[in-house]
Amino acid sequence: MKLKFFDLAKKMANKSEHPEYRIGGVIVKKSKVISLGFNRNRTHPKSNHPFKNIHCELDCILGIDPKLLSGATIYLYRESKLGIPAISKPCKWCHQLLLNCGIKEVAYTFEGNFKKEKLT
Numbered sequence: 001m002k003l004k005f006f007d008l009a010k011k012m013a014n015k016s017e018h019p020e021y022r023i024g025g026v027i028v029k030k031s032k033v034i035s036l037g038f039n040r041n042r043t044h045p046k047s048n049h050p051f052k053n054i055h056c057e058l059d060c061i062l063g064i065d066p067k068l069l070s071g072a073t074i075y076l077y078r079e080s081k082l083g084i085p086a087i088s089k090p091c092k093w094c095h096q097l098l099l100n101c102g103i104k105e106v107a108y109t110f111e112g113n114f115k116k117e118k119l120t
């Protein structure tokens with residue numbers, strides 16, 4: 001787990017438009033950044049997607065060649081209003097999305113710390 005990728009994810013979280021949950025993400029493979037993203041407050045009005053906004057994980061994978069995603073790690077960062085890392089573990093839909101894309105690990109902020117898990 002490399003903190004420099006959490007620092008980059010934090011910068012992405014600061015771009016988020018969400019008033020409460022600002023989450024940033026970085027997809028990395030072999031220590032190279034493949035993609036960046038953050039959660040957004042909009043989606044297409046005719047979308048049957050269960051989310052009212054675009055989750056950071058989805059924003060990170062949109063437009064990326066699936067071959068690049070296979071075996072990658074995603075770093076997710078969320079900060080509380082007090083400025084400490086907050087829980088950014090993927091929801092069940094994003095967890096499945098990441099699995100389907102072939103991403104092998106997720107590193108995320110969790111109650112002031114960082115966690116890393118293999119996706120299964």
